[in-house]
Amino acid sequence: MKKLILSLAATLAAVSLLQAQEPDYRFGKVSEEELRMERYDRDPDAEAVILYEELRTYFLIGNQFTRMTDYFIRIKVLKAEGKEYADINLPYVFQRENYANLDAVAYNLVDGKIVKTPLKKQYLFREQVGDEQWMLKFSIPEVREGTVIEYRYRMNSDFVTYIPSVVVQHDIPTVRMKATVEIPEYLRFNVNTKGYLSINMRENTIAGRIAGTDVPYNVREITTEGRDIPALKKEPFVWNRNEFRSMIDFELSQIAMPFSDVQNFSLTWKDVNEALAETDFNSNIRMGNPFKEETAAIVARNLAPRQTLHELLRLVQSHMKWDGKYRLMSSSPRNAADKGTGNSAEINSVLMAAVKDAGFDVVPLLLNPRSRGRLPLAHPSFDGISTFILRVTLDDGKFAYLDGTDPDSDVDLLPTDLLVDRARIYGVSGDVGWCDLSRLAPGNTHINMTLGFDPELSVHGRITERYTNVPALRCSSAYGDARSEEEYVEALEEEHHIRIDSLTINGLRSAHLTQEFTMTREPETAGDFIYLNATIIPFLTENPFKSPERKYPVEFDNPASYTMQGVLRLPEGYVVEELPRAARFNAFDGDITCFYMAQATNGVIQFNMRFNQKRLIFLPEEYADLQAFYGAVVNICNSRIVLRKQQ
Template identity: 30%
Template sequence: MKNALLTLLCYLCCLQLFADEQTIIPNLKFGKPTMEELTMTTYAPDSNATAVILCKLTNVSYKWGLESFRLVSEYKVKIKVLKPEGTSYANVTIPYYELANNTMKENIIGLDASAYNMENGKMVRTKMKKDMVFKERLNENQMTLKFSIPQVKAGTLIEYEYRLESDFFFTIDSWKAQSDIPTLYAEYDIIIPEYFKFNTDMRGMESLETKSESTSLSLSIGGQFFQCTGSHMNFRGTQLPALKDDSYVWCADDYCTQVNLELLGIDFPGSLYQSFTKSWEQIDEALLKDNEFGGRLKMSNPLKEEMNALHLEQMKGTEEKICAIYTLLKNKVKWNEKYNLYGKAPKQILKEGTGSNADLNFILISMLTDAGIPAYPVVMSRRNMGILPLTHPSLQKLNTFIVGIAHTDTTLVYLDSSVEDGYLNVLPPLLMTNRARVIIPGNHSQWVNLEALGTNQLRSAVIASISPEGTISGTRETLYAGQYASRLRNKFRTAKDSTDFVNKLASEENIQVKSLRIEGRNGFSPQVREVMEFEKQSTVNDQFIYVNPLVFLHVSESPFKQSERKLPVEFPYTDHLSLTANLTIPEGYVVDEKPEGLRVQTGDEKVFCRYTITQQNNQVTLRYLFRLQKLLFLNTDYPELQQLWEIIVKKNNEIMVLKKL
């Protein structure tokens, strides 16, 4: 009995030791790594992680500077590198502000960084030297500090800490609990004096432990100590998963677990309350008063002489005039692939022959206005830069604009000077945001949703015959509209030459292209028409021919292979696809098996697919229709979306069997 008890006790101890090896307890001390941290090789909640943030501590407080308050933010970060790919986290970039023509600035103080490695059973610490730290000015207001921690490899523990002191005490940066690698422990501690009134906004997919209480503060102002009360808030998160962009999320940061603090006002004793809350009308006014925005809207047409040669008065309608003006602009100035909100002087842009979308858009507005066509800036945040906050207006979140053009007295069409392959209302998808603001002077500004802008449609008809050798020979006539036309033009424009374009098409569709004619490929127009003669080989086995009656598939495999998904699914634009195939089966053959018809849709009917196949004598006709009318699917919708896509993919890959008589 005694031996049995000892055996059980040893077994329980072993279990506890095993559990301890699998669980890393957050160590909040810096400069003293634990053996568990140093010897850690994997992170159990995410075995694929290349690195893991073991600890991220952020403390924010206020102090009195020489003449006003300063905001003090202290950062401490501890990262364990698990795989060679994780060594990139030893390269750190810290953005900060240092106004070139202003005394207001931010200072980074007390930067300290080290790498810890186990060598021959002993811990070796390598401290970062000053020559590994670099500063770089991005523009007249923004700076970056970059540093690289030495001796980092798989198995290294990284630690770094610094303090940022800021004269911009009225702005507290968003605190993000998550990163693109998993986080074991994150803590945000902030103390705000009673004079500052902030609104607290928490968002994200993961929960945080929160505490909020009043506290007593002692501030040293001019050598004297003043007592006041303050708000002490604390936010903690544990075992937070990595948050990574994927092809079906525009901006992962939109769903990051985070804390945002917006300054509502300042209330100093003996002074009037100063409000910092702005309305969108105030932001409109601020933009219109800005020389690099509103000033550009007032400029005269710099291409007036060239535009006179277009003879716009002889053109039939507004759309034709808009297209002529836009084509003239694009022939004069090229887009430099940068998106901006503010513009440079038009003389400089025309001299250089290149500019940002904002630079070109300001010129476009002046040209349209000169032609008597009202045009307005439509400000936004690009979809890959995050959504505009709903809780409060923010000028800082605006990062570009497009042009809204009066097509009729009551409707606007939209165009951006970055468009190379699109048309009116055919924008790059990253500009098709659901929240954009048309700025119209006189307090007539309005919000618009650009998500479902335009009609994106592909209509294709195949007429072909099948030979006894299994060769499908025929023609495909396709009409591309909206984003489909834009994508086709882009493929042709970025190909080396027409031969390269045809070779890629043949490879993608597994066909031989006998001839190809494309109409509307180079023009600024709403549609592209394609006529192609092709051959495609089917599988032949003894007395059977195996043919996919769709010939040209909509989808061959599902993009939704994750068993679970925490992030929503965001599609870039609405979609309408119609395929028809009329196939003549060879003489002496009959249809032995053919796919069954299908009609499937989501519960809200926003995604729909229909597959119909019929036979009359030796003719087999297939009609396929797909519609996508909804762009955002929550993670709770994912199982239904995944299942529907699997059904559609399976139907796309089904085979018709022809049997020889």
Template identity: 35%
Template sequence: MEELNMAVYEPDSSATAVILCKLTDVSYKWGIESFRLVSEYKVKIKVLKPEGTSYADVTIPYYELPNNAMKENIIGLDASAYNLENGKIVRTKMKRDVVFKERVGESRMNLKFSIPQVKAGTLIEYEYRIESDFFFSIDSWKAQSDIPILYTEYNVTIPEYFKFNIEMHGAEKLETVNENASLNLSIGSQLLRCSGTHLNFQGNQLPALKDDSHVWCADDYCTQVNLELQGIDFPGSLYKSFTQSWEQIDETLLKDSDFGSRLKMNNPLKEEMTALHLEQMKGADEKICAIYTFLKNKVRWNEKYALYSKSPKQVLKEGTGSNADINFILISMLKDAGIPAYPAVMSRRDMGILPYSHPSIQKLNTFVVAISPTDSTLVYLDSSVENGYLNVLPPVLMTNRARIIAPDNHSQWVNLENVGANLLRSSVKAGISSEGVVTGTRETVYIGQYASRLRNKYRTAKDSTEFASKLASEENIQVKKLQMEGRTHFSPQVYELVEFEKQYTVNDQFIYVNPLVFLHVSESPFKQSERKLPVEFPYTDQVSLTINLTIPEGYTVDEKPENQRLQTSDGQVLCRYIITQQNNQVTLRYSFRLQKLLFLHTDYPELQQLWELIAKKNNEMMVLKKL
């Protein structure tokens, strides 16, 4: 009754729901021919607000290999909703007709169900058991969720034959017990007694792990327990090691029919590629761009990232494919042109950090193409790129841990965070009228991610008129003329010229003008008073703005913003604002530089304060007084 009467979770009054109890028990049993892993789950959730009703929709992922070679079975699913009606507890059991399965990959399945009669105030309970043939793999146990957890417990009982490496990480404290255990295993009609290990982890009042802005994958920072099988030592059998090195994973990939074999295939577009006349091109970069553009006109990215590929013949016939499908064809074309190219495998930033110390092929989920135009240089491309250039990758692929897979033990780790420069350089020349209208031109060069973002805006607009209209709305200007170069080309930069008018506030005595005209930071993105997670920026960033303003005749500068230098204590974020006046000319030089991508949560107060100061500086006005 107390749980049903709960209206708010005191430690976090903003919570839409709270997990009151989550129990996980993992153990082993003997199947028909081998061990099976048994995982039992019991969950109790209190819905506090209407938005929390989404926790009545549950998805359970599990594995089922083709032809039932190995699989997992979900057994004993039971779910109920409890509501308080007229002072009485009313229980509504879930019926089987709201439970269904769906295949989400060649070996991955989802079991989904929706618990009925759930509203604000409802208590949800459900339990189930998974019996798995994959006895060598225990799922990571995550102690936190996106809502608070009042109590959670994880029990694992492991027979002595299995040797696991145990790893814990995360900021929240867990009570832990590691003790010896005596086990009885039924093998047919016989009872096998053996020793083992019992692990127990308990968490109390764990905060929600919210998916904050400026974080790629919140799970990277979740308090969790990982068990990695090192080996199996059965009596009378040789010890079998399950520990892998990255070099072994390299070999596994190179031997795989859907990966390594694709690296050996002949160029499927060899004959058509002769029309490019690559032999007449001067540099490798020109050839790479020509080949990439040619391929992208043949095959469209289907917005899916992958590690393995379909048949290239099928991909070309369909005219669409994943980034892996198209990347393998690109590699074959580049090799055919005499340009070495290799896959650089990775875990996407939004899928979690790739563990150096615990090699795992399961952690890999896609790759980009590493190209070697000379013996000493590497450039990177991915077929998901629509609006970029060499070394201008989608930010989700700009990981600091990618591994170039090359034969003959030539694989290597590479960092893709800073492979290209991202620069916006702009110059404004304008005059201010006595009516407070700023009229002039803005010339801007967009490089790297800035060029990619601008091209994307242009491509998603219906036409150039709509693009200009959006620009006018965003910047609060009238666009008199818009000229662009490189907006649709596969090229390193975009040039833009805008002729504009912008109205500022004016009265009988004063004109109020923002000398920046076009703001860099209008408001701080960091609104939270405190933060649990680090701050991750997508890429390094550099902005350089020069504004020259002519003040109208009969006016003088009464007030102008002060020069200011703003930076973090380590100098990795720097903003300069320098304004000068000579006669009727006011010149503002503004620059911003971001050189570091990861800031700890302890750095958050400094970052928050800095961005607030930068936004405030961006919004400061210059006052012109009538003589």
């Protein structure tokens, strides 16, 4: 009996100790242990860590129907870079949403004592960022490496048919989080989890009551909790990182209010098309052509169809400049044409009017730019549609694609952000309405070099670079963005590690661009030896895939091929001491290949490199092989041509 009592006492003591070690997650209860924390062992490189996050979204039903959100977060700043998490931006819609009960405090350990610095109300700012969109902004004071910050607020909204996503995974790691969403029975939502982390989600039914009455109703309670949630790391080659962020999404499916007809909101693409037909979108794409005379003059030239489309595109772009905003519809594209500036909907509506006026059959393609995420497959909605481009049917039954936003774009040459793998043909229902634009304009780069040595043993010669499609667009954009040709040349010199003596560019703002230049490069020397890069100018000097593992896919911009051919005449009195070994790599059943060869004959070195990538997307389980492939290519590119002076 005595042994049992001792055992029970030991168990209670252990439980008490565990409870004592559990942090106090109430607002204002930051501990000295949290302030002394110097790193997060599960992610030693983290610049900050969320110690605790709690969210509750619920509805108040009475004289008004209101969606409420109570939010609280505590963050530990571990490095100087983590101070940015003390700068807070809270979005809201003017006159329909507002924040209340906002508190924010910084905690620092000074001479062994906890010093609190609260946010003063005069440091709250409101900024208009859209027609009705505003931002509540504040910066928590006295934040530095080692600080713990926390803030909380209550937000109320009359957008009761919308529930914001519950974000489980952030850009920094999270020690512990809890979220609850309470949905009254009158609103029915499809609840979907997304991301690469498993989400522990539970559902329960609890009781609610209409304010000021005894009228009860059922509430669907959805709860998730998590511990030690890793950060969603920034990685190269990702179209939209949020597509892989673990979160819970809510999509309205039905409103069933008492004494009212049930309203269903689960849409098909047929529903989306029909709804758009009743909006400004439909009237905009049927507008008259504001550039009728100029269009007629282009048509009168009897150009080939694609050349006619090219001229119509340039016509609209010469009259209208993009304001940088993606929109699906607008109140008046014609006014935008008169002003000379407009959003994507206004510019492409005007472009569509001109193309139709020229006698072409054209239809809008609805899409979301890559940077904003893909259109939903399972649950069609308006929320995922940000803009549209044009698909034109040619006489041979083939299609041509146009977008007027980027002044360097062309027929079938769209900005990479619009080369989506999931666009919808307006007016078409079902699976046949999907359109893949990701392989619309495969990139091709061909570089030819004829080089030798001058009397000072500097490499000197001529380089011709030919770009097709996306590489041509990027080159045009870089040239257009430079403040002068001298600035463009300086950037090209830095990229190639050379000095450029003269430059000629042909084909700007087209799918086929050529730039030629004479160059000089100082090779590395040591005694009787000259060392040169295997490709003279760099191709791939370091592996872009540095992380040991990857949790989400690798997404390249577009299919691409790269060819480099060179002839290098040796300087008088020198011979080849060493050449890089020939290599040929073939991975993923030929989806990505690389070839390199160099040979020397009669005082001349000839080298050839070809890199070809057909596939755009590689899955996480393929990452190790992709990383190894790029590592092998880097090794070739960093290998050397060695010349030796004859004795």
